[in-house]
Amino acid sequence: MRQSHLFGRTVREIPSDAQIPSHQLLIRAGLARQLSSGLYTLMPLALRSVHKIETILRQEMDRVGGQEILMPLVHPAELWEETGRYQALAGKELAHFTDRNKRAFVLAMTHEESVTFHARTEINSYRQLPIMVYQIKLKFRDEPRPRAGLIRVREFTMKDAYSFHVDEADLDRYYEEVYVAYERIFARAGIPVVVVESDPGMIGGSSAHEYMLVTPSGEDNLIICEASGYTANREIAVFDKGKPDFGDPQPVEEVATPNCKTIEEVANFLGVSEQQTIKAVFYVADKRFIFVVIRGDLDVNEIKLANAIKATEMRPATDEEIRAVGAVPGYATPIGVKDALIVADDSVANLTNGISGANKDGFHLKNVNMGRDFKAEIVKDIALAFEGAKSAFADAPLKAANGIEVGNIFKLGTKYSDSMGAMFLDENGRQKPLIMGCYGIGVDRLLASVIERCHDENGVVFPISVAPYHVHLVPVGKGDEVADAADALYNEWVKAGVEVLYDDRNESPGVKFKDSDLLGIPIRVTLSQRTLGEDSYEVKCRWKAEREIMKRSDFSLDAYIQEAWAQIDPLLQAVEKAGR
RNA sequence: CGGGGCGUAGCGCAGCCCGGUAGCGCAUCUGCUUUGGGAGCAGAGGGUCGGAGGUUCGAAUCCUCUCGCCCCGACCA
Numbered sequence: 001m002r003q004s005h006l007f008g009r010t011v012r013e014i015p016s017d018a019q020i021p022s023h024q025l026l027i028r029a030g031l032a033r034q035l036s037s038g039l040y041t042l043m044p045l046a047l048r049s050v051h052k053i054e055t056i057l058r059q060e061m062d063r064v065g066g067q068e069i070l071m072p073l074v075h076p077a078e079l080w081e082e083t084g085r086y087q088a089l090a091g092k093e094l095a096h097f098t099d100r101n102k103r104a105f106v107l108a109m110t111h112e113e114s115v116t117f118h119a120r121t122e123i124n125s126y127r128q129l130p131i132m133v134y135q136i137k138l139k140f141r142d143e144p145r146p147r148a149g150l151i152r153v154r155e156f157t158m159k160d161a162y163s164f165h166v167d168e169a170d171l172d173r174y175y176e177e178v179y180v181a182y183e184r185i186f187a188r189a190g191i192p193v194v195v196v197e198s199d200p201g202m203i204g205g206s207s208a209h210e211y212m213l214v215t216p217s218g219e220d221n222l223i224i225c226e227a228s229g230y231t232a233n234r235e236i237a238v239f240d241k242g243k244p245d246f247g248d249p250q251p252v253e254e255v256a257t258p259n260c261k262t263i264e265e266v267a268n269f270l271g272v273s274e275q276q277t278i279k280a281v282f283y284v285a286d287k288r289f290i291f292v293v294i295r296g297d298l299d300v301n302e303i304k305l306a307n308a309i310k311a312t313e314m315r316p317a318t319d320e321e322i323r324a325v326g327a328v329p330g331y332a333t334p335i336g337v338k339d340a341l342i343v344a345d346d347s348v349a350n351l352t353n354g355i356s357g358a359n360k361d362g363f364h365l366k367n368v369n370m371g372r373d374f375k376a377e378i379v380k381d382i383a384l385a386f387e388g389a390k391s392a393f394a395d396a397p398l399k400a401a402n403g404i405e406v407g408n409i410f411k412l413g414t415k416y417s418d419s420m421g422a423m424f425l426d427e428n429g430r431q432k433p434l435i436m437g438c439y440g441i442g443v444d445r446l447l448a449s450v451i452e453r454c455h456d457e458n459g460v461v462f463p464i465s466v467a468p469y470h471v472h473l474v475p476v477g478k479g480d481e482v483a484d485a486a487d488a489l490y491n492e493w494v495k496a497g498v499e500v501l502y503d504d505r506n507e508s509p510g511v512k513f514k515d516s517d518l519l520g521i522p523i524r525v526t527l528s529q530r531t532l533g534e535d536s537y538e539v540k541c542r543w544k545a546e547r548e549i550m551k552r553s554d555f556s557l558d559a560y561i562q563e564a565w566a567q568i569d570p571l572l573q574a575v576e577k578a579g580r
Numbered sequence: 581c582g583g584g585g586c587g588u589a590g591c592g593c594a595g596c597c598c599g600g601u602a603g604c605g606c607a608u609c610u611g612c613u614u615u616g617g618g619a620g621c622a623g624a625g626g627g628u629c630g631g632a633g634g635u636u637c638g639a640a641u642c643c644u645c646u647c648g649c650c651c652c653g654a655c656c657a
Contacts, residue, residue, distance in 0.1 A: 012606065012618065013592045017650050037649065093656075110657060144581075144655050152656075160657090198657095208657085219656085315654090408657060440657060477615050510617040517617090528616065538616095 001044075001469070002490075003503045008033070008043035010515050020217040022452035023149025025460050029518050031451075038146025038154035042444070045468040045501075045519065049447050050157070052466045054136050056188045057159045057441060060181045064174075066134045066161055071114045073138050077104035079113045083419045088312065095142045107140035112416045112438060115162040119434055120422035126166045129424065129434075130174055134161035136443065148217065150448035151404060161439040166426060171411055171435045175207075178439050182211055182407050183578070187571035189446060190463025191453045193406060196222055198233040199303050207411040211441075212403030213449045222401045223385045227394035234400070235303040237385035240392045241295065241346070244275045246353040250367040257364045261330035263296040266355060266364055273297075278348055278356040278368060280332035282322050285311035289325050291332075291340040293356070293376070294383060295347035301384035308380040309343060331357035333365055334374040344376035345383050406449050412436040460520025461542050464564035469501040471557065472521040476509035477528045486527050498557065517542070522564040523557075543567060 008030035017034075018024040026032040031046035042050060058068065077096060080086035086106065090096045095107040108114065115133065123131060136159045143154050150156075161178070165171040179195070186193045191213050198210040210233055212222055223237035224230070232238070260266040267274045277296030283305070284290065290309060294300055306314050322329050325340045333356035334342050348354065353367040370376060387400035416422065417433035426432050447466065454461045464470060471493070475486035483504075490502045501521060503512050509528075516524050526538040526547075537555050540547045541564065 009590095009607090011591060016586085016592070019651075034649090112657090139657095141656085145651095145653090147651080158657090210657095405657090410657075438657080442657095476617095479615090506615095508615055508617085508619060510615090510619075513617045515618085526616080530616080 001501050003501060004505045006030070006044065006501075008045065010518055018149060020148050020151070020452065021455055022151070022217075022448040025451050025455055025518070026149055026448065029460055029520070032150060038143055038152070040150060040153060040444070046447065048468040049450075049462070049466045050443055053189060053443055053446055054159070056185055056465065057136060057443070060185045060188075061132075061134045061159070061161055064132065064177045064181045065130075066132045068135060069133045070135050070137060071108070071111050071118075073108050073140065075106050075108050075114055077106055079117055080106055083113055083416060085113070093141045093143065095140055109139055109141040110158075110440075111135070111137070111160055112162070112412070112436075113420070116416040116420045116422045116434075116436070119162075119164055119417070119436075120420060123164055123422070123424055123434060126424055126426050130163060130165045130170055132161055132163040132174070134159060134439075148219070148448075150444045151217075151452075152219070153444065156445065157443040159441045159443060163437040163439070164422075165435040165437070166424070166432075168411075168413070168435055171413075171437050175409065175411055175437055178409055178437070179209065180575070180578075182409065182439070182441070183575045184572070185441065186211060186213075186406060186446075187575045188465055188568065189450055190465055190568045190571065191406070191450055192571060192574075194222065194224070194231050194401075194403065196231040196233050196403075197236060198408065199235045199307065209409050210405045211407035213406050213453055214401045214403045215449075215452055216402055217452060218402035218404040220403050220405050222403045223387075224399045224401060225391040225393055225396060226399060227396035228391060230391060230393045232385075234385055235301065237398075238381060238392050239383075239385045239398055240390040241298065241350075241383060242275075242390065243350045244273065246276050246351070249352050249369045249372060252368060252373060253366040254358050254360075254363055255366055256362060257331075258362045260364070267296065270355060270364070270366075272355060276351070276353070276355055278333075278351070278354040280327070280334065280357065282317035282327070282329075282332075283314050284317050284321060285309055285314040289317060289321060289340045290314075291325065291327065291334050291337055291342045292345070292382065293334055293342070293348045293370075294345035295351060296355075298345065298347055299384040299386075300345075301382055304380070304382040304384075305343065308378055308382055309341065326359060328357060328359045328361060331359060331361055331363060333357045333359050333368065334376070335359070335365070335368070336374075341378070342374065342376045343378045343380070343382065344370060346379055346381050347383060349376075349379050404445070404449050404452065406446050407439075407441040409439045410437060412438055455520070458514075459518035462520040462522060463568050464522045464561065465568055467520070467522050469521050470499040470523060470561055470564070471501070472516050472519065472524045473500050473502045473527070474512050474516055474524055475503070475527040476512055477530075479529060481532060482527055482529060485532055489525075489527070493557070523560045525557075 010030050011028050014024050015027045033041045077086050094109055098104050139158050140155050146153050163174055193211040196210050198208045221234035223232050223234050257269055260269045263274055263277050274297040279294050279296045281292040281300050319329050326337045348370050356365050356368045358365045389398045391398050414433040422434045423431045450466055451460050475482045493500045522542050524540040531538050536549050536551050538549050
């Protein structure tokens with residue numbers, strides 16, 4: 001490709017809208033352009049990278065027995081009504097419209113419904129199983145808030161895969177295969193990932209993992225125990241809350257605590273640890289009032305809470321709603337409240353002689369003991385893990401980190417096969433629902449993540465596996481001699497099938513070098529009067545600081561390309577070594 | 581959806597408070613010079629100041645409404 005005619009130019013100034021490195025570099029390097037909020041055009045160089053990512057995805061999916069298919073973006077609404085997701089999501093993330101005949105359609109935000117639709121007619125017998133199909137396909141999600149360039153957009157390409165099994169055991173076995181395939185995919189794309197346990201969310205199912213690129217600009221919070229290797233999304237992360245000993249249960253006692261509305265104020269006023277206090281938090285979930293109690297030093301994890309009570313919609317309660325059940329905001333206790341679902345974190349169940357409000361302005365109760373003084377309908381871990389909390393799996397503090405979710409895998413079980421009637425006959429002739437798994441990777445997000453990880457102050461530093469081109473040919477200085485030599489070399493390389501971008505622009509050396517660094521193509525070969533005079537090439541590997549001068553007779557482009565590929569070997573070896 | 585910020589030339593911005601002929605840098609085009617880290621000189625083109633109302637002799641500037649974009653939160657396979 002001759003750069004003089006490349007569609008998409010570099011920009012010198014950091015775009016004012018772009019906050020994170022990948023977004024800034026995507027714009028500055030001319031890789032992507034915004035059309036509207038959450039809607040981006042991939043320019044020629046970025047599309048080449050995307051195609052390379054897609055090739056890696058196809059190879060790794062094929063390796064675990066996947067079969068590529070392609071399903072429509074537009075689905076009839078009835079399909080999504082079968083699983084209840086039309087009712088739950090239409091008009092929210094799920095964009096919908098009617099055609100000229102007033103028939104309702106949606107823009108698919110994922111493809112569980114459509115793939116299950118096909119599975120129920122194509123799969124009849126256990127003899128066909130397991131089967132995995134995948135596609136690389138556009139999705140549309142009407143995100144409430146697109147952000148961070150290509151990290152969270154509304155329209156995007158996703159590799160989504162769906163597997164079908166005779167039983168849970170086979171799904172478990174296959175899930176492990178995909179788990180490793182995913183590790184290989186990210187290693188081949190040149191980025192290290194942390195795999196975390198995660199909440200299945202709206203996709204549903206019993207178990208899920210997310211592949212995270214750890215980076216400060218990530219929007220997910222991760223909890224990591226380095227000592228045990230435990231990693232989880234903060235949404236579901238567990239930790240050791242300890243069991244502080246406050247003695248045998250004593251009789252409840254009311255004490256005046258004027259102007260003590262917060263846990264900190266109460267603990268200070270009474271001279272006790274925050275661990276001895278009981279925090280009350282109020283929600284309304286699916287029209288039920290939820291009275292949550294948790295130890296005072298802990299915070300509620302709303303995802304865990306919503307899962308514990310199987311809520312589909314949840315919001316904080318208003319003061320009026322709180323008073324309506326007989327509680328007093330700031331001085332609340334579950335003792336004596338009516339018409340509320342009481343949910344207790346297990347930290348409260350393990351607490352003796354706790355301090356709660358008295359449902360009376362200016363008063364608290366001492367020696368509150370769950371079970372004796374009030375009962376909770378649900379007792380579960382609903383606490384939010386935090387940096388420094390004790391690991392549940394080692395005697396070590398937890399660490400927190402941010403990450404970009406670049407991929408996820410789910411054990412769906414029978415959620416979709418049950419609701420949509422996707423059945424097969426087992427070896428005994430019994431009809432059973434298909435056991436399903438699903439596996440997603442956002443292609444454009446992965447490209448952005450590679451850039452987020454692989455860059456320096458001068459621009460992108462593409463791993464060769466996803467670089468738009470392998471080689472950047474950059475003649476500098478004036479004179480027909482240099483231009484002729486560069487033309488000849490370019491033609492020779494093109495003929496040889498080398499992926500080369502040729503900066504044939506009549507620009508000053510400074511501009512060319514700056515742009516070359518910005519684009520981040522792994523190997524730069526510079527020609528100039530100087531190198532011609534010495535019968536040499538100057539080679540600059542983007543991942544190295546130093547330039548090298550090679551005699552033409554010693555120069556081997558293949559050797560440099562091999563060296564570039566070797567850069568991602570450590571990541572691949574780490575996957576092999578994990579040897580799952 | 582709540583909170584905040586911003587819309588002026590392709591990009592980055594000033595001008596707005598205090599109304600009076602729309603500016604700067606980069607980019608683009610022409611010419612000459614220059615060619616190893618974002619060149620110099622000379623010239624040129626390019627903007628209904630997001631949109632619609634209103635106030636005013638006069639609005640980029642003041643008022644009202646509206647649209648869009650970004651950030652924080654809610655939300656998020």
